[in-house]
Amino acid sequence: MAxxxxxxxxxxxxxxxxxSRALRGLPNVSEATRERVxxxxxxxxxxxxxxxxxxxxxxxxxxxxxxxxxxxWFYSQVVAGIDSVLRANDLDILLYxxxxxxxxxxxxxxxxxxxxxxxxxxxxxxLSATESESLVSLEVPIAVLGxxxxxxxxxxxxxxxGTSTAVxxxxxxxxxxxxxxxxxxxxxxxxxxxxxxxxxxxxxxxxAGIPYDPDLEAxxxxxxxxxxxxxxxxLSLPDPPxxxxxxxxxxxxxxxxxxxxxxxxxxxxxxxxxxxxHETAELLDLTTIAQPVAYQGELLAQQILDALSGSSEEPAxxxxxxxxxxxxxxxxxxxxxxRHPSSPRPGPEPDQHSRTTAR
Amino acid sequence: MAxxxxxxxxxxxxxxxxxSRALRGLPNVSEATRERVxxxxxxxxxxxxxxxxxxxxxxxxxxxxxxxxxxxWFYSQVVAGIDSVLRANDLDILLYxxxxxxxxxxxxxxxxxxxxxxxxxxxxxxLSATESESLVSLEVPIAVLGxxxxxxxxxxxxxxxGTSTAVxxxxxxxxxxxxxxxxxxxxxxxxxxxxxxxxxxxxxxxxAGIPYDPDLEAxxxxxxxxxxxxxxxxLSLPDPPxxxxxxxxxxxxxxxxxxxxxxxxxxxxxxxxxxxxHETAELLDLTTIAQPVAYQGELLAQQILDALSGSSEEPAxxxxxxxxxxxxxxxxxxxxxxRHPSSPRPGPEPDQHSRTTAR
DNA sequence: TTGTATGCGTTATCAA
DNA sequence: TTGATAACGCATACAA
Numbered sequence: 109m110a111x112x113x114x115x116x117x118x119x120x121x122x123x124x125x126x127x128s129r130a131l132r133g134l135p136n137v138s139e140a141t142r143e144r145v146x147x148x149x150x151x152x153x154x155x156x157x158x159x160x161x162x163x164x165x166x167x168x169x170x171x172x173x174x175x176x177x178x179x180x181w182f183y184s185q186v187v188a189g190i191d192s193v194l195r196a197n198d199l200d201i202l203l204y205x206x207x208x209x210x211x212x213x214x215x216x217x218x219x220x221x222x223x224x225x226x227x228x229x230x231x232x233x234x235l236s237a238t239e240s241e242s243l244v245s246l247e248v249p250i251a252v253l254g255x256x257x258x259x260x261x262x263x264x265x266x267x268x269x270g271t272s273t274a275v276x277x278x279x280x281x282x283x284x285x286x287x288x289x290x291x292x293x294x295x296x297x298x299x300x301x302x303x304x305x306x307x308x309x310x311x312x313x314x315x316a317g318i319p320y321d322p323d324l325e326a327x328x329x330x331x332x333x334x335x336x337x338x339x340x341x342x343l344s345l346p347d348p349p350x351x352x353x354x355x356x357x358x359x360x361x362x363x364x365x366x367x368x369x370x371x372x373x374x375x376x377x378x379x380x381x382x383x384x385x386h387e388t389a390e391l392l393d394l395t396t397i398a399q400p401v402a403y404q405g406e407l408l409a410q411q412i413l414d415a416l417s418g419s420s421e422e423p424a425x426x427x428x429x430x431x432x433x434x435x436x437x438x439x440x441x442x443x444x445x446x447r448h449p450s451s452p453r454p455g456p457e458p459d460q461h462s463r464t465t466a467r
Numbered sequence: 468m469a470x471x472x473x474x475x476x477x478x479x480x481x482x483x484x485x486x487s488r489a490l491r492g493l494p495n496v497s498e499a500t501r502e503r504v505x506x507x508x509x510x511x512x513x514x515x516x517x518x519x520x521x522x523x524x525x526x527x528x529x530x531x532x533x534x535x536x537x538x539x540w541f542y543s544q545v546v547a548g549i550d551s552v553l554r555a556n557d558l559d560i561l562l563y564x565x566x567x568x569x570x571x572x573x574x575x576x577x578x579x580x581x582x583x584x585x586x587x588x589x590x591x592x593x594l595s596a597t598e599s600e601s602l603v604s605l606e607v608p609i610a611v612l613g614x615x616x617x618x619x620x621x622x623x624x625x626x627x628x629g630t631s632t633a634v635x636x637x638x639x640x641x642x643x644x645x646x647x648x649x650x651x652x653x654x655x656x657x658x659x660x661x662x663x664x665x666x667x668x669x670x671x672x673x674x675a676g677i678p679y680d681p682d683l684e685a686x687x688x689x690x691x692x693x694x695x696x697x698x699x700x701x702l703s704l705p706d707p708p709x710x711x712x713x714x715x716x717x718x719x720x721x722x723x724x725x726x727x728x729x730x731x732x733x734x735x736x737x738x739x740x741x742x743x744x745h746e747t748a749e750l751l752d753l754t755t756i757a758q759p760v761a762y763q764g765e766l767l768a769q770q771i772l773d774a775l776s777g778s779s780e781e782p783a784x785x786x787x788x789x790x791x792x793x794x795x796x797x798x799x800x801x802x803x804x805x806r807h808p809s810s811p812r813p814g815p816e817p818d819q820h821s822r823t824t825a826r
Numbered sequence: 827t828t829g830t831a832t833g834c835g836t837t838a839t840c841a842a
Numbered sequence: 843t844t845g846a847t848a849a850c851g852c853a854t855a856c857a858a
Binding site for chain 1: 469514516517518521522527529536537538540542543544546547551557559560561562563564566567570577578581582583691720721723724746747750751761
């Protein structure tokens with residue numbers, strides 16, 4: 109059996125209270141006794157029982173991280189960022205992967221982190237009002253990435269801004285027929301990011317006087333394969349896009365794959381821009397909107413530390429900047445295109461697109 | 468304040484012992500009282516305190532996962548596999564990321580999972596004898612991926628076999644000048660996998676009568692960038708390889724990038740084969756040795772469940788098969804090569820390589 | 827089937 | 843500065 113605080117107290121010839129104080133480095137312990145206690149603990153290779161400690165103190169030394177995927181690049185990067193700063197502060201990470209819908213439901217039905225964590229970090233998970241309330245009712249600090257929960261700490265990027273930059277980049281290159289591969293729009297959980305990005309995409313096009321064409325929006329669900337399918341769909345249009353904005357690099361990769369299989373090249377045939385600056389983006393020479401992924405995790409963890417230390421009274425909201433990284437998959441629109449002989453003109457092209465805009 | 472078991476007991480007009488039994492679905496509770504208890508708990512929105520429960524029972528409902536990286540594809544896949552089966556059994560995952568060396572040391576100095584987990588899963592982490600003993604001394608079941616710890620459960624692939632298959636694939640294509648980009652050989656922690664693979668590589672070459680040339684082995688450290696550097700090094704040899712085996716797909720990606728920048732193509736100029744079947748491997752049409760990554764995580768978790776249920780007396784050792792996936796980056800060796808005019812011949816080529824074999 | 831009583835290993839309050 | 847002791851919230855052996 110492992111040694112308990114009582115054993116240490118006996119050996120050091122002090123009370124358990126003193127042992128507890130000495131071991132935790134609290135003041136009001138004489139150096140002499142502290143050393144005696146430390147030695148005794150060492151000799152017995154004593155370690156506190158975290159459960160007993162938690163039970164008595166109410167603190168758990170643990171932060172719950174709730175996320176929709178553990179195995180996707182983005183989330184694993186964020187977790188790494190979180191881990192690096194929490195670990196430095198001796199906080200453990202309890203992982204709640206709510207990818208599966210039933211797991212998600214079960215989670216909110218039973219609230220496993222209840223009394224089990226000192227704080228929560230929620231990554232990009234769309235929550236219903238009641239679900240958010242359940243989390244808030246745990247009465248621990250909560251830091252949220254991407255989405256919003258009233259009263260909680262927040263970190264996010266400016267998705268509208270990032271998207272606008274991406275689409276404007278294409279417009280500035282002379283493209284006017286610009287497709288978008290969007291992600292997880294159909295997910296029943298209702299991720300908000302794709303909605304925001306879709307809106308920004310449409311807004312920028314409108315601002316540039318480019319008519320809206322729903323055919324140019326293809327759903328991709330954030331995976332390589334879905335991105336590939338979406339691209340295939342776009343390229344099979346009567347009047348296919350000359351440039352495509354994919355809402356994630358992964359989908360852009362899929363798009364490039366489809367192009368490759370069709371014998372097309374970026375940017376000669378179609379320009380492609382992604383989002384994230386995934387580790388493979390440089391490899392594939394993909395132009396993209398970079399966001400600091402691990403750094404967002406670090407920020408979330410730092411917010412938790414602030415909340416736990418009580419140094420900040422108000423939950424902060426941090427928006428981290430995105431950055432256009434121009435690589436080889438985007439290029440100037442060709443003046444004359446095979447299937448679309450008319451040269452690009454400013455302003456709408458009503459005759460050509462009346463079918464789609466009439467929808 | 469949250470309701471306690473006493474509140475529930477009062478409301479249901481039974482003892483706390485009965486509440487405990489009823490809530491955990493133990494037998495020896497009449498249906499009537501069980502329902503009364505359940506209703507009372509529901510009305511008070513009662514949830515057991517995991518710490519109190521752990522303290523009293525000795526069980527924690529938590530499994531510790533110890534790994535060297537959380538943000539690499541391989542490990543995030545394994546964790547996803549582990550999560551899927553543990554979550555289905557209501558076990559939580561406590562993450563111990565020992566990537567940083569100081570974190571590693573600190574971990575073994577303080578043993579944070581002590582009394583905090585019901586079991587441990589160790590992913591590919593090389594441990595010293597004393598470190599292994601520290602883990603074993605926790606007296607919980609341990610399942611290990613990749614490396615070995617006496618008395619523990621094991622899951623691994625046959626690295627020698629996988630490597631042999633890869634190298635033989637290249638030999639069968641007619642290659643005789645075959646380079647290897649190895650991973651993490653220099654890491655002070657001493658990962659064993661690269662050593663095994665390096666040995667297998669040399670063995671297969673020897674069996675094929677191909678002389679050993681240390682210049683053809685370049686260290687890569689498992690990252691894209693390092694793989695790229697290693698490839699650059701190999702291609703700058705006076706007599707560069709016609710085929711390269713990279714110990715991980717990531718490094719193979721880097722190798723392909725280097726080739727691309729040098730204007731070389733696979734397999735026309737150099738054949739490249741990787742290891743893992745990374746999600747991006749298909750995208751880049753990379754020939755590789757596939758291993759079931761998430762599945763290994765599931766197996767580890769299943770072993771833990773077996774150990775915890777006590778159904779198996781002996782720790783099992785599972786070796787999962789690898790599989791050659793032939794894609795577009797490997798091809799037949801060209802009969803005549805620019806820098807190496809002599810056609811490939813079976814058997815050693817003492818004159819040509821005496822310099823290197825003499826080392 | 828149910829209840830009683832004790833133990834689990836700390837922390838924190840209060841008094842000395 | 844130190845000690846005694848009451849929580850903390852539950853599980854479980856034992857008794858009924």
